[in-house]
Amino acid sequence: MSEKVIVKNIIKIFGSKPKLALKKLQAGWSKEKILKHTGQTVGVNNISFSVTEGEFFVIMGLSGSGKSTLIRCLNLLTKPTSGEIIVDGENIVKYDKNQLRNFRQKKVAMVFQNFGLLTHRTVLANVEYGLEIRNVDKEERRKIAQAALESVGLKGWENKMPNELSGGMQQRVGLARALANDPDILLMDEPFSALDPLIRREMQLELLEIQSKLKKTIIFITHDINEAFRLGDRVVVMKDGEIVQQGTPEEILNHPSDGYIEDFVKSIDRTKVIQVKHIMQKPNALISLKDGVRMAIREMQENSISSVFVVDKNRVLEGIVTIDDCVEAVKNNHFSLKELLRHDYYQAHEDDYIENLLENATKSKYPIVVLDDDQRLLGIIVRTSILSGLLPNNNVNL
Amino acid sequence: MNTFPEFFQIDLGIYIEAFVNWLTLHFQGFFNILTTIIKWIVFNIQNIIGIIPWFLWILLIFLCGWKIKNWKSGLSYSLMIFLIGLLGLWNEMIFTLSIVITAVILSIIIGIPIGIYMSYHPRLETWIHPLLDGMQTMPSFVYLIPAMIFFGLGTVPAVFATIIYSTPPCIRLTNLAIKRVPKEMREAAYSFGSSRWQVLTKVELPQAMPTIMAGINQTTMMAMSMVVVSSMIGAKGLGENVLIAINRSDIAMGFNSGISIVFLAIIIDRMTQMISQKYDNI
Structure with a gap:
């Protein structure tokens, strides 16, 4: 997969004399010293990362960590003081007015924390906005907008005004508006933070579904570590305008780089991060139907287990047999496994979170x-492997 | 009593006077053009208003009141305007109305762009605010003098003075309204690649509309309150009757024209308010 977005040494300084502060920063002054002596605030300090195409990239940090500034740099709503942002091989920081408008119209769309809907327009007209700006003709943009609304489950709400909708629905409109533009990159600035937990959960799942269908590159901001780990292929943790750690959720979870991250990780609900594939084991014993009952008994005795899964030659699961059933069968001179197969086991997918397994x-x-x-x-x-997976600092096979 | 030292005094007014004289001398052509334009507008508005017969006016106002509120308010507004006619002040009312409408239209044309421009340039605001305060608090008689010098006597200086007095609320509220457009909404518009003009026309102005309408309502009311003052430099209308009544100490005539101004103001106020409320539900 190719690198879609490369961010190189982005610095953003707020204030009237950013160039001066930049010099001081490069000379090694601390942010506090710069603020004290020049009155300039360093919002984002020397951030670099890259996002591959189709990746779900999460930037996590508490308020004031510079994450919102950073995401606004990516579509130049905030112009970085120095550094490069390379999208599809082009440095967008150098874009002139028209190039920038073109970039925003075609390549990138943003979803906002408080939705940023135009309250004087209907839901449909909101979703059409991006297309209207691009001069897509009326018929077509109506069609696209309607399809986008349908994809987020808002069919039939086209002619409502945004403030007639609940928060969750408003953010769906925000998402539909972004999707209608068919951007390569979706910037999401704490899109679910204003929603209540249940709705948030639902929206997260839907976003993942949309992502798996449309394969957009998503850059997602959140202050919620559970959300970050749940959604992100990779996560960047920010603090005071700097990156503290970046990596996959599992890497961060199991190898926190410092105390700051450790504190975060403590608060996380591991059942929501650890997936089945991280804790599953190779079965010690497997048998196939043709092996027969005696073979099954022997396998179970050797491995001191009370049941064994039965598979065919392609490892497709046939069922499970228990030692009690087998012993009983031998007593009654039944030697075919087929009649002993039970199907009252539970199954899981390797991408399931263990949260869903507990019950x-x-x-x-x-x-x-x-x-x-x-x-x-x-x-x-x-x-036992579920329990050990829940213990912090236990390096389950991640 | 302590007195302020005499040698320490200056006369600011003479500089303003010199400036006004200089303007009159060098910009007479410009003022003449302005005079012609304003005269033309007032004349045409007067004609348009005047062409509608009085009973149609009453009906029209009844219908408007009915449509935007209920038949009771429609009835009371039409009764008010009927009463103005009964008092024998119909023609005066038409004059007054045409001056007010002209001034309001020009105030809007001047005020809204300035208000928008100000909201884009916060530094300019620190300069314009005191100027607006001055326009509103300087006793209006004071700028009647240069207005008279520039435009002569009659309707035109009246319109000019009214504009100076009634534009500030329009500027202020437009500025406020644009600045109050939520940041995220503006960001959202820009994030889709809107140009500045598109953000203004598709986002900021529609969002600002209720407040701008409130500004226009205030502007209209301010213009109404200038009616009497501007009659001092020869503008016809209801104000002129008040002025005559003052000179003659004629209580009856003063009351008749005074109450007519009140009625007219109430009608205009309610009508413009309702229009602004229509925008309010966004």
């Missing part, structure tokens, strides 16, 4: 089986 894990007599889309067995999860 089944407590109910199930057997290990939870992990299957791929073709019903092939990838691994199993026993209860």
